[in-house]
Amino acid sequence: MKIEAVDLFYLAMPEVLDIGDGSQDALLVRVQAGGEEGWGECEASPLPSIASFVTPMSHSACKPIAASVLGQTLQDIDDICRIGNLVRANSLDLLQSAHMLSGIDIALWDLLGKRLNEPVWKLLGYPHPFPKLPYASMLFGESPQATLAKGQAARRAGYRAAKFGWGPIGLGTVAEDADHFVAAREGLGPDGILLIDTGTVWHDDVEKAAPRLPALHACRATWLEEPFDSGALTAYRALAQRSGPLKLAAGEGTHSFYMAQHLIDYADIGYVQIDAGRIGGISVARQVAAYAQARGVTYVNHTFTSHLALSASLQPYAGLEQDLLCEYPVELQPLAVAVTENSIGLDPDGMVHAPAAPGLGMRVNHAALQPFLVDVEIRVGGQLLYRTPTDRLRPL
Amino acid sequence: MKIEAVDLFYLAMPEVLDIGDGSQDALLVRVQAGGEEGWGECEASPLPSIASFVTPMSHSACKPIAASVLGQTLQDIDDICRIGNLVRANSLDLLQSAHMLSGIDIALWDLLGKRLNEPVWKLLGYPHPFPKLPYASMLFGESPQATLAKGQAARRAGYRAAKFGWGPIGLGTVAEDADHFVAAREGLGPDGILLIDTGTVWHDDVEKAAPRLPALHACRATWLEEPFDSGALTAYRALAQRSGPLKLAAGEGTHSFYMAQHLIDYADIGYVQIDAGRIGGISVARQVAAYAQARGVTYVNHTFTSHLALSASLQPYAGLEQDLLCEYPVELQPLAVAVTENSIGLDPDGMVHAPAAPGLGMRVNHAALQPFLVDVEIRVGGQLLYRTPTDRLRPL
Numbered sequence: 001m002k003i004e005a006v007d008l009f010y011l012a013m014p015e016v017l018d019i020g021d022g023s024q025d026a027l028l029v030r031v032q033a034g035g036e037e038g039w040g041e042c043e044a045s046p047l048p049s050i051a052s053f054v055t056p057m058s059h060s061a062c063k064p065i066a067a068s069v070l071g072q073t074l075q076d077i078d079d080i081c082r083i084g085n086l087v088r089a090n091s092l093d094l095l096q097s098a099h100m101l102s103g104i105d106i107a108l109w110d111l112l113g114k115r116l117n118e119p120v121w122k123l124l125g126y127p128h129p130f131p132k133l134p135y136a137s138m139l140f141g142e143s144p145q146a147t148l149a150k151g152q153a154a155r156r157a158g159y160r161a162a163k164f165g166w167g168p169i170g171l172g173t174v175a176e177d178a179d180h181f182v183a184a185r186e187g188l189g190p191d192g193i194l195l196i197d198t199g200t201v202w203h204d205d206v207e208k209a210a211p212r213l214p215a216l217h218a219c220r221a222t223w224l225e226e227p228f229d230s231g232a233l234t235a236y237r238a239l240a241q242r243s244g245p246l247k248l249a250a251g252e253g254t255h256s257f258y259m260a261q262h263l264i265d266y267a268d269i270g271y272v273q274i275d276a277g278r279i280g281g282i283s284v285a286r287q288v289a290a291y292a293q294a295r296g297v298t299y300v301n302h303t304f305t306s307h308l309a310l311s312a313s314l315q316p317y318a319g320l321e322q323d324l325l326c327e328y329p330v331e332l333q334p335l336a337v338a339v340t341e342n343s344i345g346l347d348p349d350g351m352v353h354a355p356a357a358p359g360l361g362m363r364v365n366h367a368a369l370q371p372f373l374v375d376v377e378i379r380v381g382g383q384l385l386y387r388t389p390t391d392r393l394r395p396l
Numbered sequence: 397m398k399i400e401a402v403d404l405f406y407l408a409m410p411e412v413l414d415i416g417d418g419s420q421d422a423l424l425v426r427v428q429a430g431g432e433e434g435w436g437e438c439e440a441s442p443l444p445s446i447a448s449f450v451t452p453m454s455h456s457a458c459k460p461i462a463a464s465v466l467g468q469t470l471q472d473i474d475d476i477c478r479i480g481n482l483v484r485a486n487s488l489d490l491l492q493s494a495h496m497l498s499g500i501d502i503a504l505w506d507l508l509g510k511r512l513n514e515p516v517w518k519l520l521g522y523p524h525p526f527p528k529l530p531y532a533s534m535l536f537g538e539s540p541q542a543t544l545a546k547g548q549a550a551r552r553a554g555y556r557a558a559k560f561g562w563g564p565i566g567l568g569t570v571a572e573d574a575d576h577f578v579a580a581r582e583g584l585g586p587d588g589i590l591l592i593d594t595g596t597v598w599h600d601d602v603e604k605a606a607p608r609l610p611a612l613h614a615c616r617a618t619w620l621e622e623p624f625d626s627g628a629l630t631a632y633r634a635l636a637q638r639s640g641p642l643k644l645a646a647g648e649g650t651h652s653f654y655m656a657q658h659l660i661d662y663a664d665i666g667y668v669q670i671d672a673g674r675i676g677g678i679s680v681a682r683q684v685a686a687y688a689q690a691r692g693v694t695y696v697n698h699t700f701t702s703h704l705a706l707s708a709s710l711q712p713y714a715g716l717e718q719d720l721l722c723e724y725p726v727e728l729q730p731l732a733v734a735v736t737e738n739s740i741g742l743d744p745d746g747m748v749h750a751p752a753a754p755g756l757g758m759r760v761n762h763a764a765l766q767p768f769l770v771d772v773e774i775r776v777g778g779q780l781l782y783r784t785p786t787d788r789l790r791p792l
Binding site: 010012016018019020021022024025043044045046047048049050051052054055056057058059060061062063092093094095096098099229230231232233234253255256257258259261262265266374375376377378379380381382385 | 406408412414415416417418420421439440441442443444445446447448450451452453454455456457458459488489490491492494495625626627628629630649651652653654655657658661662770771772773774775776777778781
């Protein structure tokens with residue numbers, strides 16, 4: 001079959017706030033081929049991504065993404081890999097292309113899975129998926145007391161793992177940070193898996209991060225996430241050599257296999273965090289999962305949007321037993337909830353499972369998404385290059 | 397003074413061909429502050445870059461570039477650095493932002509230079525600029541005879557250095573490639589500086605590149621450019637260890653300081669090639685030039701568009717004597733020629749100089765650019781976010 005259509009849908013909350021919540025808008029991708037449709041989601045700024053799909057060619061290595069996707073043959077998984085390589089070659093100089101490709105690649109896997117009546121993880125070569133332990137992701141409180149309360153709430157909600165991030169950490173004194181770490185541990189309880197995320201607050205300054213290590217050891221944090229900018233590989237390595245049992249985690253911003261590889265090879269991280277909606281899709285994420293396994297690094301998804309994105313992010317490492325943890329979005333905006341009719345819930349043991357249904361196993365909720373659809377129109381040289389598809393997300 | 401306006405102009409040749417010529421379109425940036433204007437050029441796909449400037453906010457780390465630039469104070473060079481850091485923080489998850497920022501940063505330096513009546517290289521801390529030896533950049537011929545003729549033509553035109561790239565290299569046998577290398581050397585003459593560019597043809601396969609080394613040694617090539625994908629750091633290092641006097645060159649695609657740093661730290665390159673129109677502007681390029689100097693790596697510009705871009709690309713290393721070579725675009729499309737009224741020519745010794753006039757020292761040719769201006773209109777949610785400025789590039 002041939003790829004007949006790729007449609008892009010920009011969705012947004014009525015009001016987008018200046019807060020660190022990435023579920024306030026979304027770019028959904030619908031691919032059609034052979035009477036089947038597949039869905040994907042980009043973890044990306046929607047408008048520049050749409051522009052990267054429709055833009056006029058600049059030169060032979062700066063073509064619109066559409067040029068490498070529309071009309072392509074899609075018969076088996078090698079075709080998905082081939083299409084990804086085509087995009088990377090033909091849009092080499094179009095920076096936004098990795099983010100746009102991500103949603104397309106995810107939709108291609110979904111479509112092929114439905115066509116072949118297999119879940120994506122099976123197409124990826126995994127005999128069966130292993131249950132993953134979800135961690136609740138939340139911000140530190142403004143005070144240690146508030147952090148304590150948040151930890152207690154996560155524990156009451158049944159989470160066996162929780163991540164505390166951003167907030168005041170790194171902005172005050174070492175002692176103030178230590179109070180938060182102690183509070184997080186106390187709230188979560190002695191057995192919970194505690195993860196700490198400092199959101200690149202120290203950029204590349206090892207001497208600002210290192211004084212926090214004793215408190216991180218004392219609270220038995222499993223990982224310290226993004227102490228530095230993701231490109232600051234030498235700073236990561238230097239800190240890793242002083243971190244003892246505490247592992248470093250990074251990778252959510254990577255937008256190529258190589259970038260993830262550099263973190264694994266040169267930054268001495270213990271956990272590589274991959275967003276399938278950014279790195280180039282399920283194909284590239286799967287490649288990173290295999291590389292991480294070979295290097296003794298633990299793979300974990302990065303997801304803070306819909307359960308369509310969550311299913312996509314679970315597939316690349318669904319069959320890897322040793323990669324136990326899973327980022328599980330818990331405070332979604334109504335838009336992100338509306339993306340799918342079904343959701344990926346916790347089982348009685350508090351674990352999550354990659355869906356067993358064909359493709360990604362998720363059903364897009366066309367009706368619920370209607371109020372969030374944003375009309376977009378792009379004209380270049382008097383020609384209409386993009387307009388929100390007239391079916392407005394209705395089932396085909 | 398405050399930044400009052402940032403205007404973007406998409407320019408293109410009437411027909412853009414599917415060839416490796418990046419001068420077929422352009423995105424010019426005009427910044428206004430305190431009654432002065434500055435100009436910059438992005439080496440980027442115009443439409444997604446424009447979209448990155450005007451797009452609605454997705455969340456606190458995915459804002460439009462405009463949000464971090466318009467209304468900012470611009471008094472001294474620290475302000476330019478501060479604005480760049482703001483963009484990198486506020487648009488962290490907007491992939492296209494580095495390309496858009498590049499043109500803005502360049503325009504800010506131009507504006508500040510005009511305001512302070514100093515050339516940009518002086519603002520960068522260089523007492524005076526050193527002459528650079530331009531190399532003519534061309535494609536290999538389809539046959540060794542054609543390559544020979546191209547080398548002879550470059551020599552007749554007075555070039556003391558030339559780069560041959562792409563074409564059939566790497567696609568045929570080792571012996572066929574060797575014939576081209578011999579022809580290039582013969583055409584250029586025994587004293588010319590010969591540079592070879594293989595355009596990432598071997599991706600990350602060291603064993604495909606290594607058999608070409610004897611012929612590259614025999615023709616006394618100064619560098620081998622991009623044998624591999626720019627992220628394939630381990631492949632670069634492995635080849636560098638077998639390359640003897642031949643140095644590796646890479647870096648044109650880097651879009652952050654860190655990416656260039658990784659090539660210097662982990663790939664053992666001898667030359668780092670930076671496009672100020674991609675990496676984040678003159679500010680980031682200058683940072684790379686200093687880092688390269690400290691690590692014994694030679695800095696060289698990457699430029700294949702207008703002389704506005706050429707001036708911008710010369711500034712970051714204008715005052716570094718040991719970084720002698722300069723990529724000099726020789727086969728520009730009429731659009732790229734039309735960008736500036738003046739140009740950066742070769743002196744009687746065949747050398748080029750960063751302009752001595754204030755700012756970038758280039759005068760944008762408003763009239764000549766008129767026929768190339770492309771009308772763009774972007775509407776989101778019924779609201780007009782961007783339309784080609786109504787002054788249509790006319791002097792303010």
